[in-house]
Amino acid sequence: MDFILYEVDGAVATITINRPKALNALNSQVLDELDATLDAVDLDTVRCLILTGAGEKSFVAGADIGEMSTLTKAEGEAFGKKGNDVFRKLESFPIPVIAAVNGFALGGGCEISMSCDIRICSDNAVFGQPEVGLGITPGFGGTQRLARLVSPGMAKQLIYTARNIKAEEAYRIGLVNAVYPQEELLPAAQKMAAGIAKQAPIAVRNCKKAINDGLQVNIDEAVVIEEKLFGDCFETEDQKAGMGNFLAPKEEKVKVVPFKNC
Ligand code: DAK
Numbered sequence: 001m002d003f004i005l006y007e008v009d010g011a012v013a014t015i016t017i018n019r020p021k022a023l024n025a026l027n028s029q030v031l032d033e034l035d036a037t038l039d040a041v042d043l044d045t046v047r048c049l050i051l052t053g054a055g056e057k058s059f060v061a062g063a064d065i066g067e068m069s070t071l072t073k074a075e076g077e078a079f080g081k082k083g084n085d086v087f088r089k090l091e092s093f094p095i096p097v098i099a100a101v102n103g104f105a106l107g108g109g110c111e112i113s114m115s116c117d118i119r120i121c122s123d124n125a126v127f128g129q130p131e132v133g134l135g136i137t138p139g140f141g142g143t144q145r146l147a148r149l150v151s152p153g154m155a156k157q158l159i160y161t162a163r164n165i166k167a168e169e170a171y172r173i174g175l176v177n178a179v180y181p182q183e184e185l186l187p188a189a190q191k192m193a194a195g196i197a198k199q200a201p202i203a204v205r206n207c208k209k210a211i212n213d214g215l216q217v218n219i220d221e222a223v224v225i226e227e228k229l230f231g232d233c234f235e236t237e238d239q240k241a242g243m244g245n246f247l248a249p250k251e252e253k254v255k256v257v258p259f260k261n262c
Helices: 028-040 073-091 108-114 142-149 152-161 167-172 182-197 201-214 219-233 237-247
Strands: 004-009 012-017 048-053 058-060 097-101 104-106 118-122 126-128 178-180
Touching: 004 028, 012 028, 012 182, 028 073, 048 058, 048 108, 048 182, 058 097, 058 108, 073 108, 097 108, 097 182, 104 108, 108 126, 108 142, 118 167, 118 182, 126 167, 142 152, 167 178, 178 182, 201 219, 201 237
Parallel strands: 012 048, 048 097, 058 104, 097 118, 104 126, 118 178
Antiparallel strands: 004 012
C-alpha cells in the first residue's frame, strides 16, 4: 500500500489516509487501497474502526482535482461509482467507524467523513462541499448524506454557496459530535472506540444495521427491522453472558463482560 496505513491495537483498528503531499486527496489508487484495506479487516478481532488522515493539516482535501480535471463523462461516472462503492462499503461496514477529522474535510473529504458512523474533529478542522465552485456537483454522496445529517435547508445553503465552515460551526449544526485540540483528537477517538469495542459486538453491529436500514424506510417497516435484529441477539452467547452477569450475585459480577463475539 502506498497511501493507506493500517494499524491494529487490540480490538480497535485505525486506517490512515496517507498522501500528505496532496493533503490526502482521494485519487483512484487511494480509493482502491482503501477498498482493499476494508476487505482485509479481520472482523473476528476488530470491533471498531477509526478513519483519519496523515499529518496535522488535512483529513482529506477532497477528490483529486488533477485526476478529475481531464475526465470524460463516462470516466467521471466510473470515478463517481468507484468512490460511491467504497463509501457505501464504509457506511455499511459491519462494525462502527469513527471519523477522526484532523483538518480539511472538503468535497470528497467531507463526504467520506459522512459515510462514517460518528464524526469528531480537531479545532482546526474545516468542512465544506466546494464542488459548485469547480463546476461540478458533489459526487460521492454529499448531496444525499449532508441533507440527511444536518437539515435539507442547511445542506442546500452549504452546497449552493460552496462555503467552508470551521469546526465550531460543524459542531453547532450537528455535523460533528465533538471538537478537540489537535493532539487530543486521536486519543479521544481511541477512547470512544475502546468504549464501543468492549460492548457485545454482535449487539453493536445489529444496532448499526438497525439504525442504517431503518432510516431508509418508513417507521412501520423500521420497527420490524429492529424487532428482527433484537430477536437475533437471543441466539448469541454474548446475550447470555451480558444478562447473566447482570443477574449474577454481586460477588460474582464482573465490571467488563468478556464478550466473545458469538
Ligand atoms: N486534489 C489534488 N490535489 C490537492 C487537493 C485536491 N483536492 N487539495 C490540495 N491538493 C494539493 C495542492 O495542489 C498542493 O499540491 P502541490 O502544489 O504542493 O503539488 C498541495 O495539495 C497543498 O495544497 P495547497 O498548497 O493548496 O495548500 P493550502 O494550505 O494553500 O490550501 C486547501 C489548502 C485545502 C484550502 C487547498 O489545497 C484547496 O482548496 N484544495 C482543494 C479543496 C477542494 O476544492 N476540494 C474538493 C475537491 S472536489 C464526482 C466524484 C467526486 C467528486 C465530485 C464528483 N463524480 C464522479 C460525479 C468530489 C469532488 C471533490 O472532492
